[in-house]
Amino acid sequence: MLNNFQNHINQNLSFLNKSRLLIAISSGLDSVVLTHLCHQLKLNIALAHCNFNLRGDESDGDEEFVLQLAEDLDLEVFIESFETEDYAKTYKLSTQMAARELRYNWFEELAEQLNFDFILTAHHADDNLETFLINLSRGTGLDGLMGIPEVNNKIVRPLLTFSREDIETYAKTNKLTWREDSSNASNKYVRNKLRHDVIPVLKEINPFLLQNFESTQNHLQDSKQIIEDAIVRIQKKAVYVDNDNVIRLSIKKLKKLSNPKAYLFELLKDFNFTEWDDVTNLLDAQSGKQVFSSTHRLLKDRDYLMLIENNSEETQESISISEDKKQLKTSFGTLFFNEADAIFDAQANVIYVDKAKLKHPLILRKWEEGDFFYPSGMTGKKKLSKYFKDEKMSLIEKENTWLLCSEKDIVWVIGRRADNRFLATENTKQILKIELNK
Template sequence: MTAIDFKNHIHKNLPFLTKSKVLIAISGGMDSVVLTHVCQNLELNIALAHCNFNLRGAESDADEEFVLELAEDLDLEVFIESFETETYASENNISIQMAARDLRYTWFQELAEQLQFDYILTAHHADDNVETFFINLMRGTGLDGLTGIPETNGKLVRPFLPFSHTALQAYANTKKLVWRNDSSNASTKYLRNKLRHDVIPILKKMNPQFLDNFQKTQAHLQESSEIIEDTLVKIQKKVVQASDNSIQLDVKKLKQLSNPKVYLYYLLKDFQFTEWDDVYQLLYAQSGKYVLSQTHRLVKDRTTLILTERPENIKTKSFIWEENESELFLPNGQLTIENSSKLGEISASRLYVDKDLLKYPLTVRKWEKGDYFYPFGMTGKKKVSKFFKDEKLSLPEKEQVWLLCSNNRIIWVIGLRADNRFKVTTDTNHILKISFHNET
């Protein structure tokens, strides 16, 4: 790689960098030092950001000192942050490598937002792309994991991806650059290092054109991925409907696709599901069956699959409404109560009750097995579960319903049906108007 090669790449593929305020992530290693020099030679508006992860004792501190001196020599602004990486990894039950990744990218994003940097540059190159490909392949990945590190991802830009480590090394040697060597990079106890030192060199030796051929193959995979994305956009319009609280997938239309299981994977892969056979079987399951991911739940409801965030403590939370309070805030809206001189129109979001029949404090809670009430406009009582069934509510919809209660007697299945026992009659002396303002 020459300075001309890099300049041509920037002007052809990343021209926005020439007019942007840019933050360079610099470790002090060869790759990021080369990136700093070529960006400065191109007269980009750059500053440096260095993370001290405190994992290698004096060596980590020496890296920090080197970056500070480099910034001074090049007359560049530099930001340094020190992290207790091992403590963070332990507290979050993740690996040291994952902890370091989380910490640095979170800090880079914060710096960019606070100081109005347009982009964050990292020195990932073509060999890093090969390593990432094999790591994902070994872990069992879909097509996304094989298409490589994206050159741009939001504010993150990786301008060295077309260039090999060898090309960067040659540039550094030609320019007589100085950099720091991270001793941990020599250890093969980490998968990436083992691939770097033991596996990929053999592939390059077997085929000197390995890296070029790999980049061509990955380009073909990226093109295939774009075709899939175009198809998914069309499929989504046919089978997916989204609301504020859920996503619904049409079961009948999914079954009509050539490979429903594959389409389900691509439609739902961002929601952390892993048991894809179980997800597929939901198409043929009875209503009420569901599959959980770490963050979401997919429920079969008659003719649809309903995706919602995974409910937490949904059966236990309740609210107390004291007599002197005129409003109560719920997770999905607001209840208000006020005196009324006359009976008005009752609707799904408003009812009128006989104030003298209420026992304070009122409670608002989720429904429980065995709950029953006397639906307004009907004779006799009905179990809440049967009422839900008659109303054809899905499981997620049931979980969104709140009950307004007096002395544990249901006044209102909020937003659905009032209870006869508290209705206004000719004997009523004091009328209360209760309203629900849905905010979801």
């Protein structure tokens, strides 16, 4: 196996030969073998072990074993102790998920602080098959059927092409010692049930199960590449990004596709949506209909689906602005208030008003139904809702419209149109320049 491992590194993961590597080691068979293989190849490695304090003396014994192994091989070692059950309760996670989160967060912190180039984990071909079956049983898209990636940012899994049998044979042949995790014998977890009860039967039916599975995954990877190429083409034709980073998807172009639901899934799968029928139904819904995920919302607005990041922190309350205020930072930019000697050409982000007509404190607030103003350059008043419609503003633009007011009167639809009643003229004695800097 050592020769096969060396060939695999040289042919597929050659960047590891010149990198500083951190091996995630549990004391179990897989990570112990990975450590010995890397040590035999004289790779630049150090060890990192997590004590999750879940198995009492057994957990402490694992830690002692790793410390002794590091001493025997003359390797640098890092140990971290976690109160995993407390973490799981605090963040409402399963114990397994809590341990996973703690482990990977710590590995990444170590790598960043101590300049490790990559983190090696000992996942192998049987682990990959188990992950595939777990995802298959739960229902998944193509990504879930891809199994465990060999390289994922800084995480590298150099044993992924080797079976558990290969690893155990190497360990016994070389008389290596390791520790067995007692929890691996329990069928309490889905992965263990598959490992003990399902996969052995599949291997009995087909002795070439792992080889065939690897071949299937290669075919899936090829198919995924074709899909990704198609999605790139669709993105260029049907997806647009506004200046305010709102993503727009053309409904007309999406509906011309052979399977709009499948394309929507591929376009939006990274934004945590789960109700894909509801997402697809937006194509034929009335404007204003929305579907929410934990991080984003998808809004139907006339000819487009608008993808917007949730922002619960943005205040919807009004803000009072005193007369001596010179600048105000807001979620949409910074407002500047300065006296001016003359009136210059009007711009969308600058207005000149007659300071004497203002009643302080000024009020900054979101627009509301029933609001009206006297648009500059026009005669008479106009409801904001009618103004928005005439300007063909999207629902998102309306939502994000702020008003600067003097008592109840609108002074400025910020960034769009001033109110005639407050504009400075050639007879104005005190000119106030109000500017929005985004």
